[in-house]
Amino acid sequence: MTPSEAERRLFDEAVACDDRLAFDFTLLPLDARAAGRACDRTEHLLRGLAAAEDARREDPDDSIPEPALARLEAKLDLLIGLVGALAARDAGLPPAVDLRWSRHGLRVQAEIEGEPGATGLVRIQAAHWLPQLLELPARILARGTHADGAAVWLQIEAGAALDTALERHLFRLHRRAVAEARRQAAGG
Template sequence: MSMPVRTEFAQRMAFEGRLHVRFEAAAAAPDDAQLQALAERNAHLLGAIALLEERRAERERDEDGAMAQELARLDAKLSLLIEIVNRLLAPAASLPPRQPVRFNGLGAEVPAALVPADAAQGRLLLHFDACPALPLELACRVEMAAETAFLAFVQAGEAVEEGLDRFVFRHHRRKLADVRQSTA
């Protein structure tokens, strides 16, 4: 696993938190058609997550007026339906355990215990809280370290890399806003 990818990963902003995470080792690297299918599915999922998170952020704003109240009521109903579907599709018991993870558009760092010692490649599955039933599946190469494994994403596609970086930026921006709000 090339040091330049890991170096660039370390220099970029990254999401750091605990998500439902699983690694599936693979004997062979996926072919181009499989990578393309993964990239398309992941790009759509990242777009859906962005919309779901945007709707939650809008709900948190205080707005006046009958129209805003009606929209908030409809949004709450839609959020409830989404939550019900998520629970039906992926009960909490079927999700992998939460693990500390750090990722951006280039790769991810996960606890080494998640990755078999002899694994050279595989898929990282990230279950986001906004949509736990549909994991983001990222083909990756493995670079082991003492306590962490670095997983360099393989041909994730430009849309997925940008989507992951936007996700990271949104979460970073929310953390800053929370800090400012708590100190005000």
């Protein structure tokens, strides 16, 4: 498969996010049992993140939060960020790489081992503030160059439940990036 075909397969008609996150890929044959366990752990983590974010936004009156509550939430965000940064430092996360990802897979600006068709396990940071890594079974689709260097296209091989949870997570990340871009455009 060519890089342009892989790009279309992974990102056409899918919510995709560009980011720089901790990432690694371990080349290994994936049996159904090991892949299923990795998918279950990742789905559980993504559902927990979604539940935490949904609970934070729930407001029965859809009104603006009171100033005291807004200050408390801001302090909590700072504390979570600090704890996440300290945990990430101590956890020995893999190096951060530039990547684009969707529920179908990733394009990674990095050199990784393996030829197209080889399988392995992708480990990717779920969010900047969270040192926990998602584990996704994947297959190398293509190798080539993109933008400023070597790139590898990886197709995620997960079931429907993880696919849905991953799509929801990426939608949240995409929505947050769009909101941040708007804030910067309005302020700058």
